[in-house]
Amino acid sequence: MAQETYLYLYDNLELNKVYIGIGDSMDRVWQSHNPEAEALRDVPGTTILQTVTPFSKRADARKAEAIAIHIAARMGKTVIVEDDEGRASSEISEEGAVFTVNRAGVESTKELGPAVFLREGEVDYSDLRGTAIVTIKSESMDDRPAPYGGVSAASFSERARQWWSVGTAKQPRITRLIAVLSGSDVILGDWDVDPAGSYGPDGDVFPLCDPEQDDPRGVKGMRLVPRSARRGGKMVYSSDLRG
Incomplete structure (x- = not known):
């Protein structure tokens, strides 16, 4: 039988x-917590709430907890959570709140993330050839749209294909551009690149064959593995283009 789990605040x-x-x-509400949480619980004026009907799966309760933390942080509240050692952590930024999952706070795996297209499967970095890989943050930047699922391929391609300096020696060898979501391995888009096209006067605009076609190989929404193949938010190349 699955363990029933309660959400409380x-x-x-x-x-x-x-x-x-x-x-x-239900007894967990009154049991030992970190000192900051206990002080909040016991101070006059604190309302203590919990789900009357429990979640049938702990995983579902964790998702609900992540949503509650995210909303509270967006409303400007100081959100107290606990790490795996039971220590208090009350510094959750708006960016961190997007990915908060549970009492482990921003350091744990992610229950909430940008609403991007997902599908089963993985793309192995070692199988890529002639490919440039760029990493896109979840928030909008200037006039660059956030990478949510509702953004058209052509519109989002303008964010993915620009602002990346590409050396002239590599330009004729690149035939593919992949955009990956920062903080995860999810492929946001996959475009064919014209190896004979112009990268512009500054060498920073990929000449896409068709900006509206962002999934010619059916890999959009899959995960690019391993993560170690990428270096933070920098652009990287497939192994045949390195060096």
Whole structure:
């Protein structure tokens, strides 16, 4: 039988603080927590709430916890969570809140993320040839759209194909551009590149064959592995183009 799990919170409007947690029983609300959470729970004016009907799966409770933390952080509340050692962590930024999952806070795996297209499967970096790989952050930048699923391929391609300096020696050898979501391995788009096309006077605009075709090989939404093949937010190339 699956373990029932409860979502609960200590909410104080005057202090503008909230603690959000999950427990395997209703008694968890009153048990030992980190000192910051206990102080919030016991101070006058704190409302203590919990789900009356438990979640049938702990994984579902974790998703609900992530959503609650995200919304509270967006509303400007100080959100108290615990790490795996039971220590308090109350510094959750808006960027971190997007990816908050549970009491492990921003350091854990991610239950919430940008609403991008996903599909089963992986693309192995070692199988790529003639490929440039760029990493795109989840937020919008200037007039560059955020990489949400509703953004058209042609519109998003303008963000993926520009602002990346490509050496003249590599330009004729590149036939493919892949954009990957920062903080994950999800492929946001995959375009064919014209090896005879112009990269512009500054060498920083990939000449895409068709900006509207962002999935010619059916890999959009899959994961690019291994992550170690990429270097932070920098552009990288397939192994045949390195060096």
